[in-house]
Amino acid sequence: MNNFQPRQYKSSTQYLICILSVLLVAAACHLSAEFIGYKTVALILLMTVSVLAMLFDILPVLLAAVLSALIWNFLFIPPKFTFHISNTEDFLMFLLYFFIALVNAVLSFKIRKEQKKTRDKEEKEKTIKLYNTLLNSLSHELRTPIATVLGAVDTLKENEAQLTAVHRNELLSQIDTAAIRLNTQVENLLSMSRLETGMLKLNIDWCDTNELINAVIHKLALEHKQTIVFEPDDNLPLFKYDRGLIEQVILNLLQNAINYTPANATITIVAKQQADNCVITIADNGKGIDEKELPHIFDKFYRVQQSKTGGSGLGLSIVKGYVEAHNGKVYAHNNKPSAGVTFTVEIPAQASYLNHLKNE
Amino acid sequence: MNKAEILIIDDEPQIRKLLEITLESNGYKVLQAETAREGIIMAAAHPPELILLDIGLPDKSGHEVLKELRAWYNKSIIMLSVLNSEEDIVTALDNGATDYLTKPFRSAELLARIRSAIRRNETHDNDSKLVCGELDIDITGRVVTKNGEVIKLTSTEFNLLVLLAKNEGRVMTHQYILKEIWGVGAQMETQYLRVFIGTLRKKIEDNPNKPQHIITESGIGYRFT
Numbered sequence: 406m407n408n409f410q411p412r413q414y415k416s417s418t419q420y421l422i423c424i425l426s427v428l429l430v431a432a433a434c435h436l437s438a439e440f441i442g443y444k445t446v447a448l449i450l451l452m453t454v455s456v457l458a459m460l461f462d463i464l465p466v467l468l469a470a471v472l473s474a475l476i477w478n479f480l481f482i483p484p485k486f487t488f489h490i491s492n493t494e495d496f497l498m499f500l501l502y503f504f505i506a507l508v509n510a511v512l513s514f515k516i517r518k519e520q521k522k523t524r525d526k527e528e529k530e531k532t533i534k535l536y537n538t539l540l541n542s543l544s545h546e547l548r549t550p551i552a553t554v555l556g557a558v559d560t561l562k563e564n565e566a567q568l569t570a571v572h573r574n575e576l577l578s579q580i581d582t583a584a585i586r587l588n589t590q591v592e593n594l595l596s597m598s599r600l601e602t603g604m605l606k607l608n609i610d611w612c613d614t615n616e617l618i619n620a621v622i623h624k625l626a627l628e629h630k631q632t633i634v635f636e637p638d639d640n641l642p643l644f645k646y647d648r649g650l651i652e653q654v655i656l657n658l659l660q661n662a663i664n665y666t667p668a669n670a671t672i673t674i675v676a677k678q679q680a681d682n683c684v685i686t687i688a689d690n691g692k693g694i695d696e697k698e699l700p701h702i703f704d705k706f707y708r709v710q711q712s713k714t715g716g717s718g719l720g721l722s723i724v725k726g727y728v729e730a731h732n733g734k735v736y737a738h739n740n741k742p743s744a745g746v747t748f749t750v751e752i753p754a755q756a757s758y759l760n761h762l763k764n765e
Numbered sequence: 766m767n768k769a770e771i772l773i774i775d776d777e778p779q780i781r782k783l784l785e786i787t788l789e790s791n792g793y794k795v796l797q798a799e800t801a802r803e804g805i806i807m808a809a810a811h812p813p814e815l816i817l818l819d820i821g822l823p824d825k826s827g828h829e830v831l832k833e834l835r836a837w838y839n840k841s842i843i844m845l846s847v848l849n850s851e852e853d854i855v856t857a858l859d860n861g862a863t864d865y866l867t868k869p870f871r872s873a874e875l876l877a878r879i880r881s882a883i884r885r886n887e888t889h890d891n892d893s894k895l896v897c898g899e900l901d902i903d904i905t906g907r908v909v910t911k912n913g914e915v916i917k918l919t920s921t922e923f924n925l926l927v928l929l930a931k932n933e934g935r936v937m938t939h940q941y942i943l944k945e946i947w948g949v950g951a952q953m954e955t956q957y958l959r960v961f962i963g964t965l966r967k968k969i970e971d972n973p974n975k976p977q978h979i980i981t982e983s984g985i986g987y988r989f990t
Contacts, residue, residue: 588869608851608984610939611956613963619974620981637974643956649851649984757956 419461423469426453431476443481447502450477454506458513466514470506477502538706542718546590550583557583593719596653597705600726607647607730611757614644614676614683621655622674630668631689633659641676642756644683650727651752654735657720658687658748665709666691666745682733682751690745699737728752769883770811772796774804774830775819775845780868784817787872793879801825805833812838815883818862820846820853828856835861841882841934845870851984855938858985863935881934881990895930897978897989900969902930911969921946922965929979929989938986962987 414422430453434446441449450473458466478488482495490496557576561568568576599605615637622633655674662672666689673688694702694709701707703725706718728735733752740747773784776799785795796813798804801822808816816834820827831842841863846853849867857865863882866875895902901910904927909916918926928945929937943951943958951957962981966973980988 584869610984611959613959615974616959616963616981620983623975643959647984652983759956759960 414461416462416465419465420468423457423461423465424472426457427469427473427476431473431480435480438481443477443483444498446481447477447498451502451506451509455509455513458510459517463510463514466510467507470503470510474499474503474506535705542706543590543594547587550586550590553583554580593723596723597719597726600723600730605650605726605730608649609645609647611643611645612648612651614641614685615639617648617652618655618674618676618685621652621659624656625659625663628660629663631663631666632671633674634671635674638677642678642758644678644752644754644756646683646731646752646754647727650730654724654727654750655685655687657724658750661720662687662689662691662746662748665689670745678756679751681753681756683754683756684752685750686747687750688740688745688747690740690743693739693744693746694737696739699739702737703735724750768792768794769814770794770796771879772798772804772808772813772816774798774801774816774822774827776800776821776823777819780819780845784875787875788879791876801827801830804830808834808838812840814840814886815879816840816842818842818844820844820848820857828860831857831860831862840886843878843882854985855940858936858938859941864988865936877990878934885932885934895927895933897930897933900930900978902927909969916968918965918968921961922968925961925965926969929987933989936982936986936988940986942986 427450430449431446434441434449438446454466454470454473457469475488478490478499479486482490482499484491490499557580561573561576618635619637622635659672659674666672670689670691673686675686675688677684698709702709703721705722707722708718725735728750731752731754733750735748735750737746737748739745771788771793773781773795775781775784778799781797781799785797788795796807796811798807801824804816804818804822816838818827818830818834822830827844827846831844834842842861844854844857844862844865845868846857846865847868854865863885864878866878893903893905895904899912903909907923909918909923909926924946925942928942939955939958943954947954947957962979963973966976966979969978970976978989980990982988
């Protein structure tokens with residue numbers, strides 16, 4: 406369907422290529438005039454015009470059609486080197502040639518236009534669908550925290566006298582949580598649009614993966630009840646990757662594990678080197694993910710059925726985008742026979758063993 | 766007690782109001798400007814102890830204002846920005862910003878940064894001894910003690926610690942630290958920096974996995990507190 410891509414050349418280039426190819430083919434035919442008759446030449450020239458019609462816009466192709474007809478007449482139809490045509494059959498053939506070349510050009514152009522229309526329509530439908538999903542997801546994910554903020558503020562202002570200190574604090578922390586949630590959604594949207602528009606620029610530098618994981622755990626320290634286990638391996642080399650993006654990857658995966666496991670669950674993070682990859686696994690012992698849903702969890706806006714926790718369905722697709730920007734892989738599987746899910750991130754990265762010399 | 770004056774240059778009235786309440790209730794005196802022009806005039810008329818400068822101002826970029834201020838103003842400037850762009854932040858730090866905060870930020874974080882930035886105004890580069898919490902650094906004697914116990918540091922680790930401690934409350938970019946410690950030409954060797962920060966943390970931090978002194982600023986550099 407995408408075989409023909411008109412307008413990929415500048416219009417002046419198209420004219421130039423059309424004229425040159427007709428001239429070249431005509432010259433080649435002229436040189437081999439003793440082997441091929443002038444009627445065959447007509448077919449060869451027609452073929453040239455047809456090929457051009459498949460590639461270029463209508464005007465340059467029409468020019469090629471006219472030019473080839475004239476050249477055929479001038480160089481090949483006897484008497485040669487005149488535009489004069491002596492016999493009726495040749496004249497008829499010349500008219501037919503002219504006609505077929507023109508129809509050829511126009512038809513190819515129309516077909517291509519139709520194809521482009523269908524393509525545009527499909528793309529538009531896809532965009533609209535994505536846009537609708539985005540709007541649905543957004544209006545829910547943004548409005549819920551906004552509603553919380555407005556509601557809590559109203560209660561604080563209007564029922565000031567009746568509120569106990571405990572309730573006041575409760576409302577204040579509701580506002581706090583809502584604002585953090587709003588901020589996360591905005592960050593997710595920004596990350597997504599950076600990925601979608603190809604504006605993402607990797608800032609690759611040496612990173613201490615242990616330190617990075619510790620920083621993420623520290624960041625989320627107040628937001629969970631689960632036990633998080635991470636034992637830094639002192640022999641892990643430094644790796645070269647984009648620290649900011651991989652931090653987001655680990656943060657989203659850990660946040661995900663926190664959101665979807667019960668309070669008494671244990672989340673285990675391991676960072677290791679495997680072949681030329683920096684491999685990070687985040688495993689939990691929660692109830693796991695339905696096997697049917699596993700292939701979809703990294704899709705944009707996909708949310709696991711019956712999930713009670715709010716989420717825009719963007720977190721994991723951002724993880725995927727950022728890991729793939731590093732030419733890496735991310736995948737999930739249910740732990741068997743034990744319970745829970747393990748997410749694995751593999752980032753191909755240059756490693757440095759400089760830290761082995763550190764006790765110099 | 767601390768009646769330090771802080772100048773806010775930010776065009777958002779809501780942010781200015783919030784900062785005003787937060788800062789005044791913590792004993793600071795607050796001056797406000799809503800444009801770059803106004804801010805520069807106010808700073809010149811009466812140099813404050815600290816300036817909070819927004820990067821996105823209506824009449825001029827905060828980066829420009831920073832450069833103009835730095836021509837004569839040598840106290841702390843904390844940049845505020847909605848863009849979490851590493852490039853933007855590194856540019857500001859290279860142009861002499863003391864620190865930066867990305868909006869939205871928490872008041873506690875802001876106040877902590879302001880405290881350490883103001884403390885920084887008072888420190889003198891020629892001090893021969895530095896005290897940072899439980900750490901005592903004797904620069905001339907090249908001895909570091911933690912809670913009175915001597916910590917053995919290699920020469921590079923010691924130089925790195927002194928550089929960080931002398932710049933307490935300031936974010937230092939990787940480039941800057943590399944140039945200061947390893948010299949011009951070493952600016953790309955961030956792996957050395959990572960390794961030495963790692964070993965230094967193991968020696969001076971109570972819990973190297975949760976550093977309290979050497980804080981990582983992702984993609985930018987380090988801050989010593």
